[in-house]
Amino acid sequence: MKHSCVNLLSLSVFLSLLMAVNGCQQTEEQKSGEYAPERNNAELSATDLHFSNDLLDSIELTEIEAESAEIQNPDHIHVLVNDDHVLPDSYTPDDLTVPDVRFSFDEELDRRLMREEAAEALEQLFRAADAAEQELFAVSGYRSYERQEQLFTAAVNEHGEETARETSAAPGSSEHQTGLAMDVSSRSNDLLLNTDFADTDEGQWVEEHAHEHGFVIRYPEGEEDLTGITFEPWHLRYVGEDAAEELDNSGLTLEELIEKTREYQDGPG
Ligand SMILES: [Zn+2]
Structure with a gap:
């Protein structure tokens, strides 16, 4: 969780409990499934992960500066961003625009913004949701490095660094x-960003249909x-759409897709 607009303390307590419970269940599931993700991506072998060669050919790998973990090509739509792949503090996309969708707030804030291609896809997603009588609200999009720094510092000050790192993304x-x-x-979830959204009609619709418009639920359960x-x-x-479709079908994460692409594009030697 990395959002200031929710009650971080109660949420983090709730999530800790949730993780404690789900952690055990997930281990069982992963043991019984044919695919068992490893934390160490180097251990993933080609046979564990299934993506089409067309997709693997189409991906531009996220290149990082070894010493700083700083991403060198942040504009690619498959860019992998996490604690080991960090955006430059100076990076601001140059095609930010406001998607024509329903927002949960009236103010003209930066968090309305998305990159052009993503904004168009979000408009499609919202139109499809409307057609299915699922009223979605956009709550938070683009966030600058500086804004993330403020949020993270606030989280550290309130909960300490360890908890902050679990619940909020570092700049x-x-x-x-x-x-x-x-x-x-959704209104059914009081426009909040919390795991209860998964159990709403709108949340379930999103889980089923997001990939049809090029989106994935980036941080899946377990x-x-x-x-x-x-x-x-x-x-x-x-x-x-191509990556979203295959990530949805496989149930794999962007981390795994990028790792697989690396193996594939590097070739067998
Ligand atoms: Zn988010």
Whole structure:
């Protein structure tokens, strides 16, 4: 969770409990499934992960500066952003625009913004939701490095560094800085960003249909070890329709797609 607009303390307590419970269940599921994700991506082998060669050919790998983990090509729509792949503090996408969708607030704030391609896809997603009588609200999109720094510092001051790192993204490691992410909610969830959204009609519709418009639920339940972020059913990340489709079908994460691409593009030797 990395949002100041929710009650971080109660949320983090709730999530800790949730993770304690789900952690055990997930281990059982992963043991019984044919695919068992490993925290160490180097251990993933080609046979564990299934993506089409067309997709793997189409991805431009996220390149990082080894010493700083700073991303060198942040404009690519498949860019991987996490604690090990950090956006430059100077990075601001140059095609930010306001999608024509329903927002949870009236003010003209930066958090309305998304990159052009993602904004168009979000408009499609919202139109499809409207047609299915699911009223979605956009809550939080683009967030600058400086804004993330303020939020993270506030979280550290309030809860200490350890808890802050679990519940809030450090500056540079938030996907919101890419302009490719949007948090969504519904009236049925009081427009809040919390895991209850997953149980609403709107949240279930999003889970089923987001990929049709190029979005994935970037931080799925039970994948905290891979993504570093607890379950966020409200956080939609634009990756384009092809990647979204295959991530949805496989149930794999962007971390795994990028790792697989690296193996594939590097070739067998
Ligand atoms: Zn988010």
